[in-house]
Amino acid sequence: MAQPSGILWAGPIGDMGGYGNVSRNYLRALQHVGLPLHVANISLTNKEIGEEDMNFLSHIQRLNRDPGDDPVLIIHGTPESFVGIKKDGFKKTIGITLFETDRIPLHWANFCNEMDEIWVPTQFNFRTFTESGVDPSKVHVIHYPIESGQYTKQFDPYPFPAEVKSFKFLYTLAFDYRKGLDLLIPSYCEEFSDTDDVSLIVKIYVPGWISQENLSELVSSYIPNKKNNPHIHFIIENTPREDLLSLYSSCTCYVSTERACGWGMPQMEMMAMGKPVISINWGGVTEFMNDHNGFLIEPEQELEFVHPELQRTRIIHYYGHKWAKVKEQSVRIVMREAFENHKKREEIAFQAKQDIKDYFSSQVIAEQIKARLFS
Structure with missing residues (x-):
C-alpha cells in the first residue's frame, strides 16, 4: 500500500497525567517517521509538565504542517474519544489506547471496531482487547517510547x-x-x-x-x-x-x-x-x-x-x-x-x-x- 501523505495526531498532549506523558513521547517518535505531522491538542496544557516538555510542545506546534490529501488520523485516548469519527478523507483511522484489568469495558469493543486499527502498548492488551470482542486483525502492539536522555x-x-x-x-x-x-x-x-x-x-x-x-x-x-x-x-x-x-x-x-x-x-x-x-x-x-x-x-x-x-x-x-x-x-x-x-x-x-x-x-x-x- 502506498504510504500516507501525512499524519493528523489528536491527543492530550498538554495533560500532566499518564496519557499526556505518553502523547508527548509518541510525538517525539513521530518526528523520526518522516511524514508531515499536524498536531491537535485535545486537553488543557498544564505547566507542571515541566519546562522541557512545554518547550517541546511549542516547537512541535510551530512545526505543524499540512498532512496532505491522504493522511492517517491517529487518536490517542480512551475509546470514547473514537466515537463519531468520519473516515472520509483519511487513508486510515487509528486509535491508541489501553486498559489495565483482565478485560476491557463492554462498550469499548464497538468503539474500537469502528476504527481501522487499534494500537495497544502490550501483548497483555492484545489478549484482553481481542478476548473482549475487538477484531484481532485490527489490533497491533506498538510500544510506548521514552527519551532516555x-x-x-x-x-x-x-x-x-x-x-x-x-x-x-x-x-x-x-x-x-x-x-x-x-x-x-x-x-x-x-x-x-x-x-x-x-x-x-x-x-x-x-x-x-x-x-x-x-x-x-x-x-x-x-x-x-x-x-x-x-x-x-x-x-x-x-x-x-x-x-x-x-x-x-x-x-x-x-x-x-x-x-x-x-x-x-x-x-x-x-x-x-x-x-x-x-x-x-x-x-x-x-x-x-x-x-x-x-x-x-x-x-x-x-x-x-x-x-x-x-x-x-x-x-x-x-x-x-x-x-x-x-x-x-x-x-x-x-x-x-x-x-x-x-x-x-x-x-x-x-x-x-x-x-x-x-x-x-x-x-x-x-x-x-x-x-x-x-x-
Whole structure:
C-alpha cells in the first residue's frame, strides 16, 4: 500500500497525567517517521509538565504542517474519544489506547471496531482487547517510547526533611484504588521497623473525586496499629516536573503495588534513570520488565475481583473485572531483598537502563510505527 501523505495526531498532549506523558513521547517518535505531522491538542496544557516538555510542545506546534490529501488520523485516548469519527478523507483511522484489568469495558469493543486499527502498548492488551470482542486483525502492539536522555542528566538533590532515612523506597501515584496503597503500606510496615534505616516516600496526586482530608484518613487507615512502624513520608502537594525528576534521582528504589497496570510509565522512567524497580509481575509492565532488569512481585495464580469501590462507583468500566491477587508476604519478600542485596540492585539497575535505551527509544518505536503506516 502506498504510504500516507501525512499524519493528523489528536491527543492530550498538554495533560500532566499518564496519557499526556505518553502523547508527548509518541510525538517525539513521530518526528523520526518522516511524514508531515499536524498536531491537535485535545486537553488543557498544564505547566507542571515541566519546562522541557512545554518547550517541546511549542516547537512541535510551530512545526505543524499540512498532512496532505491522504493522511492517517491517529487518536490517542480512551475509546470514547473514537466515537463519531468520519473516515472520509483519511487513508486510515487509528486509535491508541489501553486498559489495565483482565478485560476491557463492554462498550469499548464497538468503539474500537469502528476504527481501522487499534494500537495497544502490550501483548497483555492484545489478549484482553481481542478476548473482549475487538477484531484481532485490527489490533497491533506498538510500544510506548521514552527519551532516555531526559533521565540520565544530573539532578539537584531533593530537599527531604531531616527524618527521612538513607534507603528510600519511592512510589508516585494519582490516588486510585487500583494503585494498591492498601497492599504496599501494610506490607512495608510489617517487614520493616523504626530501627531500619529505611523510609517509604509516597508521592500522591489527589484527584478531584476525593478530598485531601478523606484521602489522608483513608491512607492512614492502611498503617498498622503498632508502636515500631518504619518511617513513611507523604508528599501530597503538586510537584513540578523538574522537582519530580529530582525526587526520582534522590531515591534508592522504586516500588509499585499497582494490581492492574496498563503500562507503568514511572517504572520505565526510573529504569531509564538507572534505578532498581519493584513491580507486580502481571499486566503491562511485563512488556518491559523481567527477572534480569527488575524486582518482580509474584502474584497468586488465580485473579481476584477489582476493589469493590471501583465496581460500585465506576460500574461501566470495572464491574465484574479482575486483576492480580497478591499476598502481603510476596511484597515483603521482594522489598526485603531489594533493601539488603546491594549487588543485585546494581546489576538490575544497570540492565534496566540499558534495556530501556536499546528497545524503547523514540527511534526504535518510530520503526514500529513506520511498519504499520507503510504496510
